[in-house]
Amino acid sequence: MADRFYVPTPWTEVIQIEGPEAHHLAHVLRAQPGEEVELFDGRGTSVLAEVVEVRKRNVSVRCTGEPRRTSNETPELILAVACPKGDRLRWMIEKITELGIDRLIPLKTTRSVVEPSEHKFHKLEQTVVAACKQCRRDTLLQIDDLCPLETLRSHFPEGATQLLWGEADADDAIADKSPSSGPPRQIVAVIGPEGGLTPDERNLLHCWEAKAISFSPFVLRIETAAVACASRLVGQRRRKEF
Known part of the structure; x- marks a missing residue:
């Protein structure tokens, strides 16, 4: 090979x-x-x-x-994640690239501990390239600029995007197999900081009609939740369950 x-x-x-x-x-x-x-x-x-x-x-x-x-798979899978500290961010990016996530949006939330600079994300592009070489993926993971949570919804068209957010005690199901509005073009999963989202941020997600989902009965680190979410989303896309 x-x-x-x-x-x-x-x-x-x-x-x-x-x-x-x-x-x-x-x-x-x-x-x-x-x-x-x-x-x-x-x-x-x-x-x-x-x-x-x-x-x-x-x-x-x-x-x-x-x-x-390589044909583009649909829907586009996007993780919007409050960045973990240090080398855990690099590890997370490597693994979600290998799993097949299309796009990463670094989130700025009230309880975010880390707000990486543009220079930091530029350096992490080499991590994406190395992961693509290793797993034989032909499309690079797209990494957006840092995005405040309150502006996230404005980045996506109404009616074509399914919004999810991780919550330990939420429903286990990710997606309705036959949504009344037709299959989504994009699925965006929000993963908050280890201190959790604030009540105001949770209310905002509810106003956006985001669906709370659970990846584990336990409280996960950011990068663990991101990998668990990526695995679930990519698996459902491969099985054409969206």
């Missing part, structure tokens, strides 16, 4: 790989001309290629197959 490398499109017949991906290919894997690799563009397309020339700062490869396009 060919090693994978993230190279944004557009692609030509001969492609120059540069930066961290070239370093990994040339100096870690010590690739030689003639070896097969697989490129993906982070937007759903991949292609097989052959190493042509290895230089100190870049590697030339030639496409040897037809590009393959």
